[in-house]
Amino acid sequence: MERSRVTEIVLRAIRSDSRRSLSELSRERDIPLQALLAASRNIEKSGVVRYASLIDPRQIGYSIRVNYLLKERTGGVRGFLGRHKSINNCSRLMDEGMFYAECFFRDMKELDDFREALDELGAKIVDEAFVTEELKREGVMCDL
Numbered sequence: 001m002e003r004s005r006v007t008e009i010v011l012r013a014i015r016s017d018s019r020r021s022l023s024e025l026s027r028e029r030d031i032p033l034q035a036l037l038a039a040s041r042n043i044e045k046s047g048v049v050r051y052a053s054l055i056d057p058r059q060i061g062y063s064i065r066v067n068y069l070l071k072e073r074t075g076g077v078r079g080f081l082g083r084h085k086s087i088n089n090c091s092r093l094m095d096e097g098m099f100y101a102e103c104f105f106r107d108m109k110e111l112d113d114f115r116e117a118l119d120e121l122g123a124k125i126v127d128e129a130f131v132t133e134e135l136k137r138e139g140v141m142c143d144l
Contacts, residue, residue, distance in 0.1 A: 006031060007039040014049060015141045057088070062104035064111055065131040072097035074122035086114055098126075 003011070013025050022040060026033040043049050057065070072078065081090045081101055089102040105111040118125065 004039065006035050007043065010036055010039045010043060011048070012141050014043075015138070057104040061106050064105040064107070066103050066105065066111065067127075067129045067131060068099075068101045068103065068125060069127040070099045070101060070118065071124040071126050072099065072122070073124055076121050077118075077123045080117065080121055080123075084114070084117075086110065 009025070009029060009031065010022075013020055022036040023033060025031070026036055070077065070081075077097075077099065078092070081087055081099055084103075086103045086105055087101050088104055089100075091100045092098070093100060103111075103114065105114065115125070
């Protein structure tokens, strides 16, 4: 999708505050509302924007957040990571058999069970980072 200046402005507005109205954006940026509406429709038709609900895991009892760098030694780790209930995001990395997993746990027992399951599958925990504070999330293209 080729992006015009107006399309770029609409994309950045969606990223920074998806609830902002196009009318408000039109007034702020002095761009005709029809141009913003057309750009918005084109963005939606192209599939660039996907809609999802974001849930704060801490608000529903998942207070422990851990990011893992994992190395697969034997098969089965990829499927396990794709199915496990504690994994919020998981990515396969360019290095052979390496995965990144962002996990949320209710308590240390749940975390310990996860570690044991990884060990049983033959996965090596290369790095384990306990997240204490989120400094920035979803920040690409948020500047207007």
